Amino acid sequence: MKRARIAWEGRPVWAQVIEDGAALRLPHGARIDAASADWLAPTTPGATAFALGLNYADHSAELGFRAPQTPLVFLKAGATFTGHKGTTPIPEDARQMHPECELVAVIGKPAKRVSRADALDYVSGYTIACDYAIREYLENYYRPNLRVKNRDGTTPLGPWIVDAADVGDPQALALTTRVNGVEVQAGTTADMVFGVAALIEHLSEFMTLAPGDMILTGTPHGVHFVAAGDEVVCEIEKVGRLVNRVATA
Amino acid sequence: MISGAAYGVVLNDARQRERLAEAFCAPPYRAPPKAPVLYIKPRNCFRFGGAPVPLPPELAEVEVAATLGLLLARDLAAAEPADVWASVGAMCLAIDVCEPHDSFYRPAVRQRCRDGFLPLGPFTASSPQVGEIITDIDGGEAHRWSLDRLHRPIETLAAEISAFMTLCAGDLLLVGLAGDAPRARAGQTVTVRARGLPSLTTRLEAESEAT
Numbered sequence: 363m364k365r366a367r368i369a370w371e372g373r374p375v376w377a378q379v380i381e382d383g384a385a386l387r388l389p390h391g392a393r394i395d396a397a398s399a400d401w402l403a404p405t406t407p408g409a410t411a412f413a414l415g416l417n418y419a420d421h422s423a424e425l426g427f428r429a430p431q432t433p434l435v436f437l438k439a440g441a442t443f444t445g446h447k448g449t450t451p452i453p454e455d456a457r458q459m460h461p462e463c464e465l466v467a468v469i470g471k472p473a474k475r476v477s478r479a480d481a482l483d484y485v486s487g488y489t490i491a492c493d494y495a496i497r498e499y500l501e502n503y504y505r506p507n508l509r510v511k512n513r514d515g516t517t518p519l520g521p522w523i524v525d526a527a528d529v530g531d532p533q534a535l536a537l538t539t540r541v542n543g544v545e546v547q548a549g550t551t552a553d554m555v556f557g558v559a560a561l562i563e564h565l566s567e568f569m570t571l572a573p574g575d576m577i578l579t580g581t582p583h584g585v586h587f588v589a590a591g592d593e594v595v596c597e598i599e600k601v602g603r604l605v606n607r608v609a610t611a
Numbered sequence: 612m613i614s615g616a617a618y619g620v621v622l623n624d625a626r627q628r629e630r631l632a633e634a635f636c637a638p639p640y641r642a643p644p645k646a647p648v649l650y651i652k653p654r655n656c657f658r659f660g661g662a663p664v665p666l667p668p669e670l671a672e673v674e675v676a677a678t679l680g681l682l683l684a685r686d687l688a689a690a691e692p693a694d695v696w697a698s699v700g701a702m703c704l705a706i707d708v709c710e711p712h713d714s715f716y717r718p719a720v721r722q723r724c725r726d727g728f729l730p731l732g733p734f735t736a737s738s739p740q741v742g743e744i745i746t747d748i749d750g751g752e753a754h755r756w757s758l759d760r761l762h763r764p765i766e767t768l769a770a771e772i773s774a775f776m777t778l779c780a781g782d783l784l785l786v787g788l789a790g791d792a793p794r795a796r797a798g799q800t801v802t803v804r805a806r807g808l809p810s811l812t813t814r815l816e817a818e819s820e821a822t
Contacts, residue, residue: 408614410653412720436718437651439616441777499775501648502640503622504718508649509775514688568667570655570726 364602365487366522367445369400376404379522383602401445403519404489406574411438412565413464413493415506417555417580424583433556433564436506438578441514446521446604450494451514451611452590458497459588459608462581463539463596465532465551466491467558468523473571481562484571487523488532490604491578492539492596494518517578518596518606529600532558536599539584541592549582551598612682612701612734614781617652618772619678619707619723619788621715625762627790639716647763647772650718652707652785656729663816664708664727666797673708673728673815676792677746677803679758680705681765681784682734688777692766698778701734704744704803704811705785711794731783732803732811739765742806746793749800753793761787 364379366386377386379396386394405411415434416422422429444450452459470486494516499509511517529535532551539547551557556564561577588594590610597603622628622644628635635643658664666673684700707729710722746754758764763771765786769778778784795801797817804810 408654410655434717435720437653437720437724439618439651439653440779440782499646501644501646502642503644503648503715504650505716506718507646508618508651509646512649512651512776514777568721568725569653572655 363525363528364522365404366399366520367402367404369402374402401447401521403443403445404523405443405519405576409572409574409576411576411578413438413511413578414556414561414580418549418553418582419555420549420553420583421581424585429555433561435565436511438512438517442512442517443519444515444517445519447606448515448518449607449609450516450518452588452608453496453611456496456498457587460495460497460585461539461541461588461594461596462493462495463537463547463598464491464493464578464581465535465537465598465601466519467532467577467579469571469575470573472573473562473566476562476566478559478563481559482526482532484562485526485558486573487525488529488601489520489523490596490598490601492518492594492604492606493578493581518604520604521602524601535601537582538597540595541586541588546586547582547584549584551579553582554579613657613783615779617657617680617729617783617785618778619650619652619785620647620768621650621788622648623762623768623787624760624790626760628762630790646775647768648715649772650723652729653724655726656724658727658730658813661812662727662730663814664730665818666815667818670710672711672794672796674711674792675746675795675801676707676709676788677744677754678705678707678785678788679741679744680731681737681786683778683780683782683784686777686779687769687773690770690773692770695766695769696737696739699737702737702808703734704732704805704808706730706801706803706811706813707785707788730811730813733809735809738807740807744803744805747802747804748793748795754789754791756789758786760789
């Protein structure tokens with residue numbers, strides 16, 4: 363099953379995606395065309411969002427880093443998330459803003475000290491993030507710093523959450539990013555340094571993960587700078603296709 | 612009352628910045644910090660009403676940094692310093708607990724985000740007049756500091772953050788940590804107090820005891 367969070371009649375609701383993505387079924391059974399949906403990021407209010415830096419060896423090499431020995435984890439919150447077909451503001455002085463297509467694992471039940479072998483039992487679903495970065499704003503303090511990674515609207519998320527059972531092995535998914543139709547990232551989740559199960563083991567060793575928490579698992583190589591007006595499409599096999607437009611701030 | 616995120620800021624103590632001035636110019640930093648250096652305390656950290664802080668056996672001691680938390684009542688975006696207080700709806704004392712760490716290079720999620728690592732006191736109406744923040748450990752004064760030490764005063768800090776991200780209604784902003792914050796061990800009781808604010812007491816408990 364795919365579940366989308368949309369704005370409907372002035373409130374956020376979770377809708378079921380039906381007819382192969384062409385339509386949505388609202389909580390009380392009514393059907394609407396997907397084309398008319400007002401998509402919201404499929405988040406649970408208050409949930410924790412983890413993100414990974416340098417979690418694909420080829421992307422680390424491209425940025426001049428060695429792949430890390432322990433996961434490079436940072437957090438995101440609040441207004442940084444935006445839904446499918448939303449816009450992401452690009453600041454006037456940003457020349458080095460690039461999209462990062464990422465598989466997102468959504469936690470389904472409390473997880474504390476979970477072993478790698480059991481970890482995927484704690485995942486209820488998957489979605490897609492486009493985790494933009496603006497390299498001009500990087501500083502070497504708690505890097506990647508929030509001025510780079512937690513700006514308003516710079517983490518498109520969605521379009522929906524797909525049940526984990528419908529995805530199967532999260533380490534065997536092709537992912538791509540296209541900017542104005544041109545492929546700028548093409549990779550596979552098989553190349554993650556720390557896979558979904560390893561990340562859950564790592565995080566749950568020192569803190570309790572809760573339902574709705576999300577792990578943005580990092581991005582493969584392909585740094586491509588975008589400009590206002592660009593259409594950015596992040597696609598992950600078996601999960602979906604997240605569309606976003608870059609707009610003047 | 613917190614419906615959003617709790618944001619904190621390191622390196623906002625002028626004394627600490629003075630002490631680190633040389634280190635800021637060496638690797639891995641290579642330049643002093645320009646923007647406020649933020650971190651996020653996720654919801655598993657929050658503890659209210661004096662609930663104990665669980666310490667895992669591998670942590671012999673933790674830093675207990677007393678600070679002030681501001682609860683946003685209105686979104687603060689692209690704000691001027693003079694606008695900041697109008698968006699603050701309440702404030703509280705907080706103890707930002709962390710595993711001591713020297714490096715500010717990578718986000719300190721493991722060190723800062725364990726369960727219970729942000730005990731919060733009762734909220735009260737906000738006021739720009741906050742006295743010295745005093746930390747007692749097992750009944751004896753262990754630390755005191757004044758927010759006069761903040762490198763960016765509250766108004767400037769919140770305004771500069773709001774230049775690149777919205778502080779949303781329901782978010783909590785922790786205004787800074789003393790570079791010389793005290794440390795405490797399992798079994799110890801920590802109280803934080805300041806004139807005009809409800810005080811906050813919590814106990815650090817060896818993990819098996821607390822869970």
